[in-house]
Amino acid sequence: MSIKHGLLALLREGPKYGYQLRGEFEAATGATWPLNIGQVYTTLTRLERDGLVRAASGEAEADGRSMYEITDAGQDELAKWFETPVTRESRPRDELAIKLALALSVPGVDVSAVVQRQRMATMQSLQELTRLKRGGGEISWLLVLESMIFGAEAEIRWLDHCEAMLLRHRTAGTTRTAGTTPAAATTRVASDQGRTAGVGETSSTTDVPDQQEHHTGAKK
Amino acid sequence: MNVILDIRNLTRTHGQGEQAVHALRGVDLAVPAGELVAVMGPSGSGKSTLLTCAGGLDQPTSGEVLVDGNDLATLSRNAVAALRRRRIGYVFQDFNLIPALTAAENVALPLELDGTRSRTAHKYAEAALAEVAIGDLADRFPDDMSGGQRQRVAIARAIVGERRLLLADEPTGALDSETGEAVLQLLRDRCDQHGIAGVLVTHDARHAAWADRVVYLRDGVLVGQSGPLSDADALLQESH
Numbered sequence: 193m194s195i196k197h198g199l200l201a202l203l204r205e206g207p208k209y210g211y212q213l214r215g216e217f218e219a220a221t222g223a224t225w226p227l228n229i230g231q232v233y234t235t236l237t238r239l240e241r242d243g244l245v246r247a248a249s250g251e252a253e254a255d256g257r258s259m260y261e262i263t264d265a266g267q268d269e270l271a272k273w274f275e276t277p278v279t280r281e282s283r284p285r286d287e288l289a290i291k292l293a294l295a296l297s298v299p300g301v302d303v304s305a306v307v308q309r310q311r312m313a314t315m316q317s318l319q320e321l322t323r324l325k326r327g328g329g330e331i332s333w334l335l336v337l338e339s340m341i342f343g344a345e346a347e348i349r350w351l352d353h354c355e356a357m358l359l360r361h362r363t364a365g366t367t368r369t370a371g372t373t374p375a376a377a378t379t380r381v382a383s384d385q386g387r388t389a390g391v392g393e394t395s396s397t398t399d400v401p402d403q404q405e406h407h408t409g410a411k412k
Numbered sequence: 413m414n415v416i417l418d419i420r421n422l423t424r425t426h427g428q429g430e431q432a433v434h435a436l437r438g439v440d441l442a443v444p445a446g447e448l449v450a451v452m453g454p455s456g457s458g459k460s461t462l463l464t465c466a467g468g469l470d471q472p473t474s475g476e477v478l479v480d481g482n483d484l485a486t487l488s489r490n491a492v493a494a495l496r497r498r499r500i501g502y503v504f505q506d507f508n509l510i511p512a513l514t515a516a517e518n519v520a521l522p523l524e525l526d527g528t529r530s531r532t533a534h535k536y537a538e539a540a541l542a543e544v545a546i547g548d549l550a551d552r553f554p555d556d557m558s559g560g561q562r563q564r565v566a567i568a569r570a571i572v573g574e575r576r577l578l579l580a581d582e583p584t585g586a587l588d589s590e591t592g593e594a595v596l597q598l599l600r601d602r603c604d605q606h607g608i609a610g611v612l613v614t615h616d617a618r619h620a621a622w623a624d625r626v627v628y629l630r631d632g633v634l635v636g637q638s639g640p641l642s643d644a645d646a647l648l649q650e651s652h
């Protein structure tokens with residue numbers, strides 16, 4: 193999230209104090225990105241250095257800080273920001289994708305278990321986001337929420353996809369070597385499972401070739 | 413805790429010997445009044461089997477299913493049928509509406525089969541249709557409705573009267589995302605405001621997320637669960 197552009201956007205409505213910007217930034221994003229006042233002032237200092245904002249005439253705050261206003265260069269910068277789509281590359285690297293890739297290459301890691309744990313963790317956030325959505329609120333906040341909901345949803349679909357791919361990969365790899373029948377694999381998984389499988393537990397499928405057709409048949 | 417649906421070590425095997433398909437292998441699930449549980453899992457993992465066993469439409473190979481304290485295995489066929497008419501609402505994926513009956517008649521049917529007088533049954537039916545926001549379509553026939561409207565009729569039929577347990581198999585399958593969420597809102601309200609226990613099968617994570625708890629089935633075994641939810645403030649603190 194660009195704090196810089198967020199502050200410029202708020203200043204377009206008129207000159208504001210730092211504490212005011214902080215409050216309005218949080219209100220606009222539904223407090224998803226709380227800012228501390230220090231971040232606000234360092235950002236303002238940098239913006240001022242770059243000629244995008246300047247101190248406005250008017251009463252100073254108790255601590256001597258003045259109001260800021262946006263400059264013409266700031267207006268241009270803001271317009272450019274709104275005109276430019278956010279590229280996926282400019283977002284932080286995806287730790288989850290990296291984790292799964294590593295889980296595959298590091299021996300002894302139960303990748304299915306990693307996928308399943310992540311699935312339930314992401315599901316939990318999706319549930320919590322949905323509950324926040326049910327609570328309603330400002331349209332700006334609901335937009336931000338939906339963005340996070342779509343993100344979580346996509347992650348779960350991606351995990352389903354990974355699981356199906358891994359299964360196909362594994363099945364292809366084991367049919368050449370192992371003579372395990374689907375029925376044998378089936379009973380094996382059954383006996384591995386206790387009466388209750390708790391949160392994040394999965395059947396230990398790493399060494400069990402799953403050859404039943406329906407495994408790979410996840411809908412969509 | 414008032415448990416409405418109590419499933420204990422449920423197994424369901426189709427066929428025998430070599431051909432045997434182990435659709436469920438030891439599932440435990442307890443759903444108290446007011447809770448909405450979503451069941452997810454790959455195709456063929458046993459979701460529909462779980463739901464049909466819970467609704468008394470299919471018999472377990474072993475294990476127990478208790479609905480509102482009644483062990484289904486100990487009830488006569490008639491008693492199970494009566495329980496299904498009075499206490500269990502079932503929303504089928506293909507809706508199962510009767511084309512020759514109007515929306516209101518479809519909804520009133522389980523009550524009338526149960527001996528409720530026709531006029532009373534129709535009053536309840538109209539209330540249920542109003543509750544799913546299609547009160548004005550009471551006299552329409554299913555063929556003259558959109559998919560989303562038929563879906564609402566099916567839900568009205570599942571909630572009419574004094575149902576304690578609502579079972580829904582992919583109730584949003586044929587709907588667009590917006591209409592799908594409206595259906596979830598409806599199921600959610602039933603659980604929140606009427607203390608109904610709900611179990612919902614869905615492939616859609618966005619829809620499952622409306623539930624208090626999401627359980628994940630794979631190969632007939634529950635392999636994961638998410639929820640119940642922590643409080644909302646904790647989420648906001650976490651998210652950065």
Ligand SMILES: Nc1ncnc2c1ncn2[C@@H]1O[C@H](COP(=O)(O)OP(=O)(O)OP(=O)(O)O)[C@@H](O)[C@H]1O
Nearest residue numbers: 406426427433435454455456457458459460461462
């Ligand atoms: N009457 C039957 N005879 C034999 N096998 C059956 C029967 N009904 C279901 N099965 C099998 O039991 C398993 C579980 O089926 P079920 O319909 O419960 O899956 P599901 O999770 O609902 O799948 P989907 O997401 O595709 O609806 C499948 O392997 C299926 O082929």
Ligand SMILES: [Mg+2]
Nearest residue numbers: 459460461581
């Ligand atoms: Mg099914």
